[in-house]
Amino acid sequence: MNRDVVISGGGPVGLMLACELRMAGVDVLVAERLPEPDQTIKAGSINLPTAEAFYRRGMLPALQALVQEDMARMREFMKSRGAPTGKMVPPVGHFAGIMVSSAGVDFEDPAFRDVGPAAGVVVVRQQAIEALLAERAAELGVEVRRGVELTGFEADDDGVTVHLGDDEIRAGWLVGCDGGRSLVRKGAGFDFPGTDPAVTGRQALVELTGAEALRPGWNHTDGGIYVHGPMPGRILTVEFDGPPEDRDAPITAQELEDSLRRVSGMDVRVTKVHTATRFTDNARQASTYRRGRVLLAGDAAHVHSPFGGQGLNLGVGDAVNLGWKLAATIRGWAPDGLLDSYTSERHPIGEWVLEWTRAQIALMRTDERAKALRHVVTDLLNTGDGATYLAKKLSGVLHRYPIEGEHDLTGRGAPDFAFADGTRLGEHLQDGKGLLLDLADxxxxxxxxxxWADRVGVLTAKTEPALTGVLIRPDGHIAWATEDGTTAGLEPALHRWFGEPA
Structure with a gap:
């Protein structure tokens, strides 16, 4: 083989996957068709599992610095609108444009226990995350070829022959991280069922005249939805008149201005466009994320509208789940079924995101029935229980994999336990291996x-919870836990997730 793995697509998902594989000693090549990183406006926030994934790989300080930069830009916008510029507390998020304040959330709920410092990382641009991952990949020695497009491939039982421009590379595995129109997905014959688009959305960073007439935040009108802020010059519109005739046509200042005028009813002028994109509510998901030696991750495996900001989070979660399992398969210690658990664990979460975004589109509509329903949902979300429910769903703290085990923590992301020596769990997961917490010496x-010492580290430590032992997979999810001081169930869990002992 020329390479263990070829990844098609060098966005955040492809780069995160490449870093996870390289940490495990896998020879990986990333092929990205764009010669430079895409600066088109995209996601602007992340959830807790995404922040924890960076934290567990030692990238939290860099991520926190990026958050401070983006919070400064938000303060600049708020100041321009005459709002207070003291300490800003981001809202929990929104559902169908219904903003929910964090003031009503019960953060004493058990789901939020021991979330650790990653919980403070919310507002951060996708481009900044991509730049951070590119730097990380370079440090790990990942080869990233830019301006090189995958033009085709042939897969067989032993590997994949990949065509990259004029080059032909033989790889053990091919992973499509090449977006919603994935050539890898189409070429490998994955099905992609779902629902067709019904709306046209536009998002842009622009220069405006008449912007003072626009209300900041999310606004529902008879013409659709418009958003102004929270960054200077950021606008978003949604119109319920069907999908665009040509999603690939250049987006002009006139198109953005016309849409904003139709939806807001305000006399605004778009004088300059810095970056702009169209989107729809096309919602589709591959029924499996693996066909032989070909796998999918990120938008190649699932597409949906951007509402709720779950796309980037879903893709990073795919990469972290897949990385160690594919590395274990390549290195020869993966137990039976480990790689197939990638689909069984990640597909239900992708399915939830698609349903979540479809529901928001239904609630955003401008007819009288949708308006009435939106009033009801608004009232529910402004209750303590409603706000807490939304916070738990959007933050990702409820994500749980179907891992067998009797303890309530089994299958959940590991809490960021604080240890008696002043360290926290996230600081001990940076090598990308499994970890057994021995909390009772x-x-x-x-x-x-x-x-399993070559695959699972052991940390003997003291902490407050009643737990006496916890087995944590490389992706941070708990494979086994106990409070009674026994080892019952530990050995089967080690076999299930880490193969045969050395």
């Missing part, structure tokens, strides 16, 4: 795990 616990 148990020789039996350590002895049981000794055969």
């Amino acid at each position: 148990s020789p039996d616990l350590r002895g049981t795990a000794s055969g």
Whole structure:
């Protein structure tokens, strides 16, 4: 093989996956058709599992610095609108443009326990995340070829022959991280069922005259929806008149101005466009994320409208789940079924995101029935229970994989336990391996795990919870936990997720 893995697509998902593979010693090549990073306006926030994924790989300080930059830009916008510019507390988020304040959220709910410092990372631009991951990939020695497009491939039982421009590369595996129109998905014959688009959305960073007439935030009107802010010059419109005739046509200042005028009813002028994009509510998902030696991640596996900001989060989650499993398969220690668990664990979360975005489109409509329903949902979301429910769903703290085990934590993302020595769990997961927490100084616990020492580290520590032992997978999810000091169930869990002992 020329390469262990070829990844088609060098956006955040492809780069995150490449970093995870390279940490495990896998030879990986990333092929990206764009010669330079795409600066088109995209996602502007991340959820807790995404922030934790960066935290567990040592990138939290850099991510926090990016958050400070974006918060400064938000303050600039608020100041321009005459709003207070003191300490800003971001809202929980929105559902169909219904903003929900964090003031009503019960953060004492057990789902939020031990969330750690990653919980403070919310507002950060996708382009900044991509730049951070590109730097990380370079540090790890990942080869990223820009301006090189995948033009075709042939897969067989032993590998994949990949055509990159004039080059032909033989790889063990091919992963499509090449977006919603994925050539990899189409070429490998993945089905892609779902619902057709019904709306046209436009998002842009522009220069405006008459902007003072626009209300900041999300606004529902008889013409659709418009958003102004929270960054200077950012506008978004949604019109319920069907999908665009040509999504690839250049977006002009006139098109953006006309849409904003139709929806807002205000006399505004778009004088300059810095970046702009169209989007729809096309919602589709591959029924499986693997066909033989070809896999999908990110938008190649699932597409949906951007409402709720879950697209980037969903893709990073795919990459973190897939990375260690594919590396284990390549290195020869993966137990039976490990790689197929990628689809069984990630597909339900993607399915939820598609349903979540479809529901928001239904609630955003401008007819009288949708308006009446929106009033009801607004009232519900402004209750304590409603705000807390939305916060738990949007933050990702409820994500749970179908992992067998009796303890309530099994399958959940590991809480960021604070240890007696002043460290936290996230600081001990930076090597990309599994970790067994020995919280009762148990020789039996350590002895049981000794055969997997090359794949599972052991940390003997003290912490407040009643837990006595926790087995954590490389992606940060709990594979086994106990409170009674015994090792019952530990060895089967080690076999299930880390193969045979060395």
